[in-house]
Amino acid sequence: MTVLELQRIGHSFFGRKVLDAISLSVGAGEIVALVGPSGSGKSTIAHIAAGVVDAREGRVVRRYHRHTMVFQDPRLMPWATARDNIGFPLRLAGVRRGGRDGAIRAAALRAGLLPEDLDKYPSELSGGMRQRTAIARALVTDPDFIYFDEPFTALDVALKRRMQDLVIKAAASAHFAALFITHDLSEAIRISHRILVLDANGRGIAGARILPGAPGSRDDAAVFALRQRFLTEDPLFARIHDIDERLRP
Template sequence: MGRQEMSVLSLSGIGHAYFGRTVLDRIDLDVQPGEMVALVGPSGCGKSTLIHLAAGIVEPLRGTVAMACRRHAMVFQESRLLPWATARDNIAYPLRLAGIRAGERRARAEAAARRVAFDAVDLDKYPAELSGGMRQRVAIARALVVDPDFMFFDEPFTALDAALKRRMQDLVIEAARSAHFAALFVTHDLMEAVRIAHRIVVLDSAGKGIAGQRMLPGEPGTREDSDVFAAVQAFLKRDPLFRHIHDVDERRVA
């Protein structure tokens, strides 16, 4: 029970349905402070729905979401930037929602941009003028600017190419280490999960509860590439928990 009280995010008995079709049922999940949890599962198992429920974008039909963090932030699969605002104003958008003065907004947005290595000369550009990677950098800066102690990542790097993806993962690992935020990171890429997380949680392929979880040895960011690769191979070849991870059902989009 003590563990429960400590956790920064606690999902208990979560269930959800769209138009009568159950997509999630009996989900229990706890995330500890400073812990990076990767949520994996085959496509269409409801992981995206689950993170939307946890982030408070959608109200769950059953169960409760308890958050014990000061501020949370989210990075989406698409960058979801305001097309009419410059990169600077996009990064500052959550601060605007929080009612912070323009001068401070500017300074904090610039600081956040530096943390994600976003070039200051591009801060006055509009999203349409930025590349996909730069847009995602802006989206990460927008999340970091509120100084969150919990972050939601909803397959943030799926649309990026391999090299860029790696760089972004390193960025998240580094940001998580320096700001010490906990995170729920949804991904379908096991390699990504093993690189960035402390713990991997596998969602049942039909969304009926959590299928199981695996702790990962060592700290994210300190693992050698060969170890990461070996761990992924071991999971895929020998661990029954990951047997359905690459199943694809294109009719089910959640």
């Protein structure tokens, strides 16, 4: 069963077409990684699918109940403690203050936050802790779909791995589907069931590769071997590291 379907999505910024005829679908409980060169419009696709940006053309069909998102920057509210930031979706959902605590604590635990961190403000947290808070916020309402918009780009390599493991574990236990935007092919291979490659010019999806086994079952050697194979033998990934940021806003 597909829970998210994009049908021939097109979008333009200031009259210049950045996306055209993007069609993709995500099944229930499936993690789909969307890779492509920098500036090819990957983030815009996620924002259109999540309803932050309205597409100029095409249709978005959402069959899940509740979605959340982890952004590239944590996007925490600086005036609220970690607890209130994590509880924000619950507050929007109309859960009373007293009823939020259990869910907040559980989500924080899953994201690897300690109870004593919950009363700190974002300015008192490190970059990794802030992203953990953002992940906890995305998990707190038990969504069945999560958008990840290059969430770990700003983190160092070790922290990035920890965060990826966290997402893999959370996905396995909570069975949410996800669209994971990234430009890091290794990250895509570690985390997803299926990789979609966006055309370098945003003209449709260039192709898809289904990965063997479940996310988290692939060890480092397997990830590395797969990455090498994709980059050297697979023509689909030939242009994935092309960068010309001047061409796009």
